[in-house]
Amino acid sequence: MTTEYHDQFELARHYALCGDRPLGAVNHTYIRAYVYPFYSPSGVIMLQECPPDHLHHQGIGVGQEHVNGHDFWAQLHPARVLNKQMGRLADIKPDADGISYTLDLNWASVNGQHVIAESRVCRFEAWETGNFLEVLTNFTADFGDVFFGQTKEGGLSLRVAQQLETSWGGTIRSSEGLMGGDKIFDTIADWIEISGKVGPNDVGIVHMPHPSMEKVPWFTRDYGLHNYGPFRHKSWKLPFGESFHWRVGFFAYDGVSDGSQAAAAWDRYSSRA
Secondary structure, three states: OOOOEEEEEEOOEEEEEEOOEEEEEEEEOOOOEEEEEEEOOOOOEOEOOOOOOOOOOOOEEEEEOOEOOEOOOOOOOOOOOOOEEEEEEEEEEEOOOOEEEEEEEEEEOOOOOEEEEEEEEEEEEEOOOOEEEEEEEEEEOOOOOEEEOOOOOEEEEEEEOHHHOHHHOOEEEEOOOOEOHHHHOOOOOOOEEEEEEEOOEEEEEEEEEOOOOOOOOOEEOOOOEEEEOOOOOOOEEEOOOOEEEEEEEEEEEEOOOOOHHHHHHHHHHHOOO
8 A cells, every 4th residue: 555645536526535446535515515424544444324314414524503503503404494615626635644525614504695715624644543524614604694593403413333332232431531422511521532343344434523612511412413513502793704613523444443542632732833
């Protein structure tokens, strides 16, 4: 295997690879943008895409309910209005250490009204111990003031593979040593890790907001949704012309979890400027 990073385009997906090692893919549909799949080094898919109980939980994605009164979270829910993340894949940039995808998006209501602009960078890297992804999303109030209502339905989210759900034997762990979705829910922790078996393979995935981000209580569910959601406990107004960003890392590895894999990934990620 070489260390050259490259892109492979298939239909609506851009696959990120390091040599012959698949890392994941960036998708941009006519409704929204998201990451799916995201692989462990052995090729296990760590995510779900459109699970039947929550069609809008698409891999690793960004969404938010109550944005100037519009719902950009449950965009595939049959009972909700079809608002969109409109835009394009603006750039693909491989370098010596990884490959980055830049998406320029405008969140628009069903009647075509632009609400907020988003620039999202998804960067994939092949580490010696696992596959790494960072999602850095920057929002700008290009079209007027933007009001974010308080809601649990929003943030930078992860929907794990079904076999990693608790009912299938999966385990949820936090950096504070807590185990299980109910115990971790609404607590503060640097990272959470979801691990278990996918088929015969022991794997784990770590969800870790960058230390520069506001620490907010985790939204974590035994059925597979794990969310960094800064507006779950507050509403907020973004004045016209101003910006804010979210920055979150993910790490997928092979092997039985003992907490050390997540801690090592956090040590490496948290040292990044």
